[in-house]
Amino acid sequence: xxxxxxxxxxxxxxxxxxxxxxxxxxxxxxxxxxxxxxxxxxxxxxxxxxxxxxxxxxxxxxxxxxxxxxxxxxxxxxxxxxxxxxxxxxxxxxxxxxxxxxxxxxxxxxxxxxxxxxxxxxxxxxxxxxxxxxxxxxxxxxxxxxxxxxxxxxxxxxxxxxxxxxxxxxxxxxxxxxxxxxxxxxxxxxxxxxxxxxxxxxxxxxxxxxxxxxxxxxxxxxxxxxxxxxxxxxxxxxxxxxxxxxxxxxxxxxxxxxxxxxxxxxxxxxxxxxxxxxxxxxxxxxxxxxxxxxxxxxxxxxxxxxxxxxxxxxxxxxxxxxxxxxxxxxxxxxx
Amino acid sequence: xxxxxxxxxxxxxxxxxxxxxxxxxxxxxxxxxxxxxxxxxxxxxxxxxxxxxxxxxxxxxxxxxxxxxxxxxxxxxxxxxxxxxxxxxxxxxxxxxxxxxxxxxxxxxxxxxxxxxxxxxxxxxxxxxxxxxxxxxxxxxxxxxxxxxxxxxxxxxxxxxxxxxxxxxxxxxxxxxxxxxxxxxxxxxxxxxxxxxxxxxxx
Amino acid sequence: xxxxxxxxxxxxxxxxxxxxxxxxxxxxxxxxxxxxxxxxxxxxxxxxxxxxxxxxxxxxxxxxxxxxxxxxxxxxxxxxxxxxxxxxxxxxxxxxxxxxxxxxxxxxxxxxxxxxxxxxxxxxxxxxxxxxxxxxxxxxxxxxxxxxxxxxxxxxxxxxxxxxxxxxxxxxxxxxxxxxxxxxxxxxxxxxxxxxxxxxxxxxxxxxxxxxxxxxxxxxxxxxxxxxxxxxxxxxxxxxxxxxxxxxxxxxxxxxxxxxxxxxxxxxxxxxxxxxxxxxxxxxxxxxxxxxxxxxxxxxxxxxxxxxxxxxxxxxxx
Numbered sequence: 111x112x113x114x115x116x117x118x119x120x121x122x123x124x125x126x127x128x129x130x131x132x133x134x135x136x137x138x139x140x141x142x143x144x145x146x147x148x149x150x151x152x153x154x155x156x157x158x159x160x161x162x163x164x165x166x167x168x169x170x171x172x173x174x175x176x177x178x179x180x181x182x183x184x185x186x187x188x189x190x191x192x193x194x195x196x197x198x199x200x201x202x203x204x205x206x207x208x209x210x211x212x213x214x215x216x217x218x219x220x221x222x223x224x225x226x227x228x229x230x231x232x233x234x235x236x237x238x239x240x241x242x243x244x245x246x247x248x249x250x251x252x253x254x255x256x257x258x259x260x261x262x263x264x265x266x267x268x269x270x271x272x273x274x275x276x277x278x279x280x281x282x283x284x285x286x287x288x289x290x291x292x293x294x295x296x297x298x299x300x301x302x303x304x305x306x307x308x309x310x311x312x313x314x315x316x317x318x319x320x321x322x323x324x325x326x327x328x329x330x331x332x333x334x335x336x337x338x339x340x341x342x343x344x345x346x347x348x349x350x351x352x353x354x355x356x357x358x359x360x361x362x363x364x365x366x367x368x369x370x371x372x373x374x375x376x377x378x379x380x381x382x383x384x385x386x387x388x389x390x391x392x393x394x395x396x397x398x399x400x401x402x403x404x405x406x407x408x409x410x411x412x413x414x415x416x417x418x419x420x421x422x423x424x425x426x427x428x429x430x431x432x433x434x435x436x437x438x439x440x441x442x443x444x445x
Numbered sequence: 446x447x448x449x450x451x452x453x454x455x456x457x458x459x460x461x462x463x464x465x466x467x468x469x470x471x472x473x474x475x476x477x478x479x480x481x482x483x484x485x486x487x488x489x490x491x492x493x494x495x496x497x498x499x500x501x502x503x504x505x506x507x508x509x510x511x512x513x514x515x516x517x518x519x520x521x522x523x524x525x526x527x528x529x530x531x532x533x534x535x536x537x538x539x540x541x542x543x544x545x546x547x548x549x550x551x552x553x554x555x556x557x558x559x560x561x562x563x564x565x566x567x568x569x570x571x572x573x574x575x576x577x578x579x580x581x582x583x584x585x586x587x588x589x590x591x592x593x594x595x596x597x598x599x600x601x602x603x604x605x606x607x608x609x610x611x612x613x614x615x616x617x618x619x620x621x622x623x624x625x626x627x628x629x630x631x632x633x634x635x636x637x638x639x640x641x642x643x644x645x646x647x648x
Numbered sequence: 649x650x651x652x653x654x655x656x657x658x659x660x661x662x663x664x665x666x667x668x669x670x671x672x673x674x675x676x677x678x679x680x681x682x683x684x685x686x687x688x689x690x691x692x693x694x695x696x697x698x699x700x701x702x703x704x705x706x707x708x709x710x711x712x713x714x715x716x717x718x719x720x721x722x723x724x725x726x727x728x729x730x731x732x733x734x735x736x737x738x739x740x741x742x743x744x745x746x747x748x749x750x751x752x753x754x755x756x757x758x759x760x761x762x763x764x765x766x767x768x769x770x771x772x773x774x775x776x777x778x779x780x781x782x783x784x785x786x787x788x789x790x791x792x793x794x795x796x797x798x799x800x801x802x803x804x805x806x807x808x809x810x811x812x813x814x815x816x817x818x819x820x821x822x823x824x825x826x827x828x829x830x831x832x833x834x835x836x837x838x839x840x841x842x843x844x845x846x847x848x849x850x851x852x853x854x855x856x857x858x859x860x861x862x863x864x865x866x867x868x869x870x871x872x873x874x875x876x877x878x879x880x881x882x883x884x885x886x887x888x889x890x891x892x893x894x895x896x897x898x899x900x901x902x903x904x905x906x907x908x909x910x911x912x913x914x915x916x917x918x919x920x921x922x923x924x925x926x927x928x929x930x931x932x933x934x935x936x937x938x939x940x941x942x943x944x945x946x947x948x949x950x951x952x953x954x955x956x957x958x959x960x961x962x963x964x965x966x
Contacts, residue, residue, distance in 0.1 A: 297623035305455035356634025387686035547861030570838020
């Protein structure tokens with residue numbers, strides 16, 4: 111299916127970002143039950159229905175141009191959103207190769223890759239990019255390989271080094287994060303970067319998840335969905351900018367819930383990297399406001415139940431507590 | 446040194462220094478109050494060989510004099526003291542460049558000092574199991590401000606003013622070993638102007 | 649993760665590297681390119697049929713530049729369980745086999761400031777891939793390779809052509825023993841050691857490095873352990889309500905596969921953790937390196953690729 115890309119919309123300031131009815135239809139609604147709790151909700155990332163967000167390794171949708179414009183803006187204002195430790199060079203090339211090969215295969219109308227030994231030519235038609243470079247020679251690209259490819263694909267990229275029976279987030283591009291700092295977390299082990307997450311440690315979720323992740327095989331990626339709420343369709347709800355966007359959480363009234371409260375769902379995928387034996391952890395965010403989501407009566411009812419039943423510690427952690435009452439009340443009209 | 450088993454897991458937990466009998470060369474590194482930890486280490490272990498042991502230290506003149514009175518050649522063959530932390534850290538880098546596998550580090554001092562030393566050791570390729578940390582002395586925190594990238598040293602309260610952007614930051618137990626710092630963020634971001642009273646927590 | 653990727657390949661070249669070691673080159677029968685792989689990876693080769701079928705892991709030596717070819721090297725183990733004999737005696741150019749996707753239990757530690765490789769005999773195979781990566785990424789390394797004599801040393805000519813000054817070959821014939829203790833004695837901080845070779849050599853490196861104060865996390869070893877033969881036994885499968893006989897010369901995993909069960913696996917040597925199987929009752933005879941001591945003594949799970957049972961009381965949740 112051809113992806114039709116919308117002209118650039120904004121994720122800040124005037125927030126012109128909107129979902130088409132088709133985008134709402136394919137939105138990854140994350141709640142399998144009326145009550146949400148952490149679990150090791152991982153499954154094989156081996157395709158999905160045509161047109162669904164699971165169809166390809168890396169989903170590209172109507173918001174491509176907007177998200178790429180947003181990423182460019184954030185990286186220019188704050189270059190430390192790309193952070194990498196020096197031993198991650200081969201991992202970075204691995205990621206570049208994985209995404210280029212996948213996207214040229216899955217979206218041939220938009221991307222192409224020609225390889226002549228180590229001399230590669232990459233074309234990204236939507237962004238008007240055509241570059242030739244030498245694979246594994248970083249001097250032939252305008253920036254680091256990870257940043258180069260991140261500027262051309264939706265979602266944040268976290269690159270993990272596997273050693274000492276755990277995973278370390280040793281390189282990343284994080285411009286559309288939900289409340290964690292890439293620059294601060296770079297170099298952390300799996301347990302460390304999940305440190306602030308409440309409840310899940312006690313459930314043993316991370317221990318089991320890590321064992322599973324360490325055994326991910328080449329060509330057999332896995333995925334899970336994660337979610338949070340965001341006020342406004344703000345992609346960059348990072349700690350770096352929290353002093354500016356935090357106040358939004360106090361702005362919710364029963365009148366504006368439908369427009370301002372956005373469900374943010376992350377399609378998190380993990381790919382074994384072939385050359386470095388590391389892992390790519392791709393976090394692809396989708397935003398939709400309550401008005402759009404509640405056009406689906408099943409979702410509306412489920413949202414009401416999940417928000418009503420949410421564990422208070424999780425509500426605090428996800429920053430929902432300040433406006434939870436207004437949200438649940440608004441959703442109750444759909445119950 | 447391990448990770449917390451409850452609460453925020455990235456927060457380091459420190460332990461009393463103990464000699465690893467398989468450590469061949471011992472590098473003892475201390476600052477001010479950390480001296481006590483290193484003396485305890487030496488006096489409690491029969492496996493430390495003086496000719497395989499190096500001691501690097503910085504502190505007040507009185508502390509240094511006391512250090513020299515304990516770290517005599519019979520106990521430790523190489524003893525050096527330094528004007529300040531920076532001088533010690535430069536010397537440490539040089540020592541590590543000349544050191545071999547089998548060298549273990551024993552570090553004792555304030556939290557900020559421990560992580561500065563750890564960072565240098567890590568850059569030399571040392572693993573966590575070769576590096577032993579004991580926190581003695583100031584627990585004042587390094588607090589990283591994500592809003593303006595400033596590293597605030599010597600923070601003793603839960604809420605403090607960032608020296609870079611003047612925002613009031615609350616610091617949490619989330620700790621980066623790369624930065625040797627705790628994460629802070631604007632305490633009144635959601636309700637501007639409402640700043641809780643600060644508490645002295647990390648002396 | 650239960651389905652195992654298996655790719656049909658044909659053998660396009662066989663080289664007699666030494667009297668006992670042959671190298672095999674594979675191409676995919678569909679003509680597509682293979683995936684790149686990380687140095688230290690192995691693939692499981694499935695060969696033969698019925699009672700003469702084998703699934704053995706072998707380190708990848710390298711790939712062609714266009715990734716159309718993978719290469720492995722196999723030593724003929726006359727006293728082994730038949731896989732290497734099959735490869736040496738039955739496989740010729742044009743033979744068809746299946747290989748699994750590469751999996752790495754012996755990866756490089758990218759934080760090391762120096763990589764010290766110690767190889768013995770056919771244990772040289774993973775290091776051939778390592779060296780290529782070391783050069784590509786401009787890393788600091790040394791290879792120390794012990795052989796019986798030049799005639800019996802695989803890849804010796806290729807390695808001698810290298811002029812990096814980082815490759816050292818020790819030949820028993822010339823009375824140049826590899827002194828592991830001396831080699832490990834004064835290595836710069838940040839060195840990681842990797843050993844692949846005969847059991848004794850691996851043991852020596854593990855023991856001596858510990859004595860010399862190396863941290864465990866800086867010591868890496870690989871040894872493909874074929875399951876030792878054991879006594880035959882019968883195992884009960886609770887879910888399918890069946891009894892399976894495991895003969896002296898097959899592993900429990902092989903017996904389960906023969907009975908049509910699809911168990912995930914990778915190393916088939918008790919190291920990777922894939923084939924972990926729940927035990928309902930009975931006492932397994934644990935022989936793996938994967939399970940912790942607590943898990944072993946709890947007898948709630950086992951690794952059927954290498955572990956067995958001493959009697960017929962074992963019941964599995966299969």
